[in-house]
Every structure is written in structure tokens, then in C-alpha cells.
Amino acid sequence: MERLGQIRREIPNIKYAYIMRRTEDPYTLKFVVDADSFVPEEEWDENGNGIIDPEEEPSYPGDPYDVSEVAAMQNEAFVQATVDEEVTYDQWGALISGYAPIRNSAGETVAILGLDMTAEDYVKIAKSAFSSILFLLFAVMTVLFGVSVVILTWKHRINTLREVDRERGALVGLALHQLGTPLAIFRWWMEIVKEKYGDLICKETDACKQLEEGIAQLQHVYNDLQQAHTVRNRRLSYSMERASLGSIITREAEVFSKKLEQKKQVVELEIPKDVIMQLDSKLIGAVVNELLENASAFSPPETTITISAQRRKHDAVVSVQDHGCGISEEDLPHLFKEFARGSEAYKFKPMGNGIGLFIAKNILEEAGGKIWVESKKGEGTTVSFSLPLSRKK
Numbered sequence: 431m432e433r434l435g436q437i438r439r440e441i442p443n444i445k446y447a448y449i450m451r452r453t454e455d456p457y458t459l460k461f462v463v464d465a466d467s468f469v470p471e472e473e474w475d476e477n478g479n480g481i482i483d484p485e486e487e488p489s490y491p492g493d494p495y496d497v498s499e500v501a502a503m504q505n506e507a508f509v510q511a512t513v514d515e516e517v518t519y520d521q522w523g524a525l526i527s528g529y530a531p532i533r534n535s536a537g538e539t540v541a542i543l544g545l546d547m548t549a550e551d552y553v554k555i556a557k558s559a560f561s562s563i564l565f566l567l568f569a570v571m572t573v574l575f576g577v578s579v580v581i582l583t584w585k586h587r588i589n590t591l592r593e594v595d596r597e598r599g600a601l602v603g604l605a606l607h608q609l610g611t612p613l614a615i616f617r618w619w620m621e622i623v624k625e626k627y628g629d630l631i632c633k634e635t636d637a638c639k640q641l642e643e644g645i646a647q648l649q650h651v652y653n654d655l656q657q658a659h660t661v662r663n664r665r666l667s668y669s670m671e672r673a674s675l676g677s678i679i680t681r682e683a684e685v686f687s688k689k690l691e692q693k694k695q696v697v698e699l700e701i702p703k704d705v706i707m708q709l710d711s712k713l714i715g716a717v718v719n720e721l722l723e724n725a726s727a728f729s730p731p732e733t734t735i736t737i738s739a740q741r742r743k744h745d746a747v748v749s750v751q752d753h754g755c756g757i758s759e760e761d762l763p764h765l766f767k768e769f770a771r772g773s774e775a776y777k778f779k780p781m782g783n784g785i786g787l788f789i790a791k792n793i794l795e796e797a798g799g800k801i802w803v804e805s806k807k808g809e810g811t812t813v814s815f816s817l818p819l820s821r822k823k
Contacts, residue, residue, distance in 0.1 A: 434447040434448070434449075434463065434465040435447075435465055437465075437545065441545075443547050443551045444545050444546070444547060445522075445525070445546045445547055445548050445551075446464070446465065446466065446522065446525075446544070446545070446546040447464075447465040447543075447544070447545055447546075448461060448462075448463065448464040448465060448489065448543075448544050449461070449462040449463050449532065449541050449542070449543055449544070450462060450495065450503075450541060450542055450544060451540065451541045451542075452508070453494070455762075455804060456504060456759070457496065457497055457498040457504070457759075457762055457763055458494050458495065458496060458497065458802065458804075459494070459495050459497055459503060459542075460491075460492055460493065460494055460495070461489040461490065461491055461492065461493045461495065462491060462541055463491060464488045464489045464490070465488075466488030466489075467488040467489065467490055467491070487798055487818070490742075490743070490744055490745070493800065493816070494800070494802040495520075496763070496802065498762065498763025498764075499518070499763065500514065500518050500527075501515070502514055502515070502527075502529060503529060503542070503544075506529075507529035507530070507531065507542045507544075508531050508539045508542055509531065509539070510530075510531065511528070511529065511530040511531075512528070512529055512530075513526070513527065513528040513529070514526055514527045514528075516587070517549045517588065522546070523548060523549075524548065524549040524550075524588070525546045525547065525548060525549060526546070526547050526548075526549055527544055527545065527546045527547070528544070528545050529542050529543065529544050529545075530542065530543045531543075616641075620638075620641055620642065623638065623641075624638060668710045668713060668793070668796045668797055669710050670708040670709060670710060671708065671709070671710070671711060672706060672707070672708055673706070673707070673708075673709055673711045674703070674705065674706055675701070675705040675706075675707060675709070675714075675739060675746055675748070675817070676701040676702060676703050676705055676739065678709075678711055678714055678715050678718065679699065679701055679718055679737055679739065679748065680699060680701070681715065682715050682718040682719050682722065683697045683699060683718075683722070683737060685719070686719060686722045686723070686726075689723075689726060690726055690735075693726065693729075693730075693731040693732075694731050694732045695726055695729065695731065695732065695733055695734070695735060696734050696735070697722070697734075697735050697736075697737060698734055698735070698736045698737070699736075699737050699738075700736065700737070700738040700739070701737065701738065701739040702739060702740070702741060704741070705739060705741050705746050705819075707746065707817065707818075707819050707820065708820060709797060709817060710793075710797065713793045713797075714793070714797070714817070716789075716790075716793070717790045717793055717794060717815065718737070718748070718750070720786045720787070720789070720790050721750040721790070721813050722735065722737075722750065723786070724786070724787075724813070725750050725751075725752035725754065725811070725813075726752075728752065728754040728755050728811070729752045729753060729754030729755075729810075730753075730754065733752070733753050733754070734753065735750065735751070735752050736749075736750075736751045736752075737749070737750050737751075738751070741819070742816075744818060744819060745799070745816045745817055745818050745819055746816065746817050746819060747814055747815070747816045748814065748815055748816075748817075749812050749813070749814040750812070750813050750814075751810065751811070751812040752810050752811055752812075753809075753810040754810055754811060755774070755807070755808065756805050756806050756807040756808050756809050756810055756811055757772055757803065757805040757806075757807060757811055758772070758774075758807045759807075762803060762805065765787055765803055766787050766788055766790075766791040766801065767784075767788060768784070768785065768788045770784045770788070771784040787801075790815075794815050794816075794817070797817055797818070798817070798818045799815055799816045799817040799818065800815065800816050801813065801814070801815040801816075802814055802815075
């Protein structure tokens with residue numbers, strides 16, 4: 431721990447220093463130690479706004495980290511010293527990272543050391559180096575020109591991704607506008623049909639039932655798009671209150687039990703009663719509901735879904751486990767992306783839209799928590815999320 435702190439003191443541009451180890455999932459590593467996790471909490475608030483923002487909160491030993499989009503951390507970093515080939519993005523911002531293997535006395539790699547620098551600092555250093563070496567040999571100038579090209583390429587890629595993201599957000603906004611009005615008309619005319627022709631149409635045929643189901647599905651899509659649009663534009667309002675995590679889970683399980691009865695599925699709860707914390711009951715309840723809905727949809731009839739919770743030193747962890755079809759390794763890295771669906775999801779949940787887990791991830795990150803998945807195809811899935819036990823308002 432002291433060595434990590436020494437590294438950051440001696441190299442001012444190093445933003446984060448940490449050690450990670452492998453897990454059974456090739457796309458997930460776990461933190462062994464983070465230099466910031468032992469720093470006093472008052473020093474976490476770097477921007478001085480009185481709130482520990484998600485990008486300011488450190489990781490704790492055992493916290494998972496998704497490396498599906500960080501090629502260097504999947505294998506090469508455990509073999510030799512290496513650096514990221516491009517900017518990586520996570521809750522702590524845009525970073526350039528370097529890694530080195532940590533070996534035991536037998537020469538076996540047991541973990542990796544990671545050092546992060548913000549992309550902005552990296553660009554400044556690269557530009558400064560470029561200016562200083564202009565007076566050296568032409569060959570060195572050529573190398574530095576290549577570095578500048580790479581930097582410009584990164585900038586162009588970042589700007590392109592931002593533009594695509596803006597266009598996608600505009601498209602969702604347009605879809606909400608175009609869908610909202612006809613949906614209201616459908617509901618209005620449905621009420622008129624039931625009131626004036628209910629005996630003739632609704633009682634003698636199943637037309638009304640099918641229409642109501644169709645309207646309900648459209649309403650569900652509209653609600654998901656609206657929530658995703660809110661998340662995308664960073665207008666999500668997370669209102670903390672003192673509440674029992676166990677009570678929220680129990681309530682959502684009871685509400686969802688009617689849907690489970692249709693497939694003769696049951697929910698088993700393994701939750702402590704003393705986990706009282708600051709959270710948004712409505713939004714965290716929505717996350718639990720989403721995980722329950724997925725567990726039910728991707729599991730066969732007459733199976734059990736288990737919801738467990740445990741209290742740790744600084745947070746609480748909730749897990750929803752099913753015994754369904756599982757998720758392939760190829761699909762795992764993309765689960766929490768907007769509009770992303772598994773390659774075989776249509777077989778089990780044909781009306782899905784790939785927004786639910788994206789929204790859940792953003793809700794939990796707004797709460798200062800995390801979400802991750804452990805799954806094997808054909809063996810079931812466990813989705814877990816963490817929430818800090820306390821957080822400054």
C-alpha cells in the first residue's frame with residue numbers, strides 16, 4: 431500500500447495506482463488494493479462540491495472490474511509490461527493506463543500493477559515532448575510526428591463517438607415525441623370502445639384483451655425509452671432517503687410474484703433485516719424488478735430464482751440468481767450497453783429492447799454503486815450490484 435502511494439508522490443501525473451487479480455471470468459478482474467481506498471474520505475471530494483461523486487469514489491478489495499473492452503488487461507498485462515493502445519472509458523473518466531505483472535517467488539504471475547493517467551494529461555505531455563525534441567535528429571522528429579498522428583486520431587475518434595452519441599440521443603427524443611401522441615390516442619379510443627361496445631366486442635371476443643396487451647407493451651417501450659433518454663442527458667434524479675434494503679427487495683418480490691405464477695416459478699429470499707441505508711427506494715426497486723423480470727424470462731417453468739443480500743464493510747451487495755439458459759462469453763461484454771441484446775435473447779424475451787440493464791447500470795452508478803454479471807451458457811446467471819452503506823448528500 432505504501433509503495434502505491436510512493437509511486438503517485440514521485441510521479442505527479444499518475445492519477446490512480448492499484449493492484450488487480452484474475453477471476454474465473456476472463457473479462458472480469460478484481461481489485462486487490464487501490465491507493466485511494468485508504469485515503470481519508472474528505473480527500474476523495476476532489477472537486478470540492480461536498481459530494482462523493484462516482485468518479486471520485488475508490489474501489490475496495492474484491493470489487494469487480496469489467497475488462498471486456500481493455501485488451502491489454504485480458505492477457506498481455508499478466509505476461510509483460512504493457513500500455514493501453516487507446517483511451518479507455520469507465521466511471522473514473524477517460525484514461526491512458528500502463529500495467530506490469532506481479533510475480534511470486536516461483537515466478538508465477540499472481541496479479542498486475544496498474545497506473546492510470548488522464549487522457550488530457552497524456553496529450554499535454556506528448557505535445558510538450560514533441561515541442562522539446564524538435565531540435566534533435568530528423569529521425570526523432572519523425573517518431574514524434576507519428577505520436578502526434580496517434581493523438582489526433584484519438585481526438586478524432588473521441589469526437590466521432592460523441593457525435594454518434596448525440597445523434598442517437600436525438601433519435602430517441604424524436605421517437606418519444608412521435609410515439610407519445612398516438613399512444614395516448616390508442617388509450618383514449620380503447621376506453622370509448624369498452625364503454626360503448628363492451629358487451630358486443632369485449633365479452634364475446636378477446637379483441638379488447640389483445641388491444642390492452644398491445645397498448646401495455648407500447649407503454650412499456652415508451653417508459654423505457656423515456657428513462658433511457660433521461661439517463662443519457664444526465665437528468666436522472668436520485669433522491670436519497672433512509673430505508674431498509676431488505677424491505678425494498680421483499681416488496682418487489684411480492685409485486686412480481688403474480689407474473690412468476692404464470693410460469694410456476696418461485697422466489698427465495700436470503701436477505702438480512704438490518705441493512706438500513708441511504709438510497710432511492712423507487713429507483714433501486716426498479717433495478718430489482720428489472721433483474722427479476724430478466725431472471726424469469728430467461729428461466730424455464732417450475733424453477734427457483736434466489737435473491738440474496740449481504741452487508742460488507744462499506745457497502746451492501748444484492749444478487750439475483752437464476753437457473754436459466756445462461757449467457758455466452760461473446761455476449762457478456764455487451765450486456766450493459768444501450769440497445770444491446772444477447773444473440774439468443776429473442777428466443778426467450780422477444781419483446782425486449784435492450785434498455786433495461788443500461789438503465790439499471792446508470793441508476794446504480796448514480797447511487798455510487800456497481801453492477802456485474804457471472805454466467806455460463808446453459809448453467810444460469812447471477813447478476814449482482816453493490817450500494818454504498820452511506821453517502822454524502
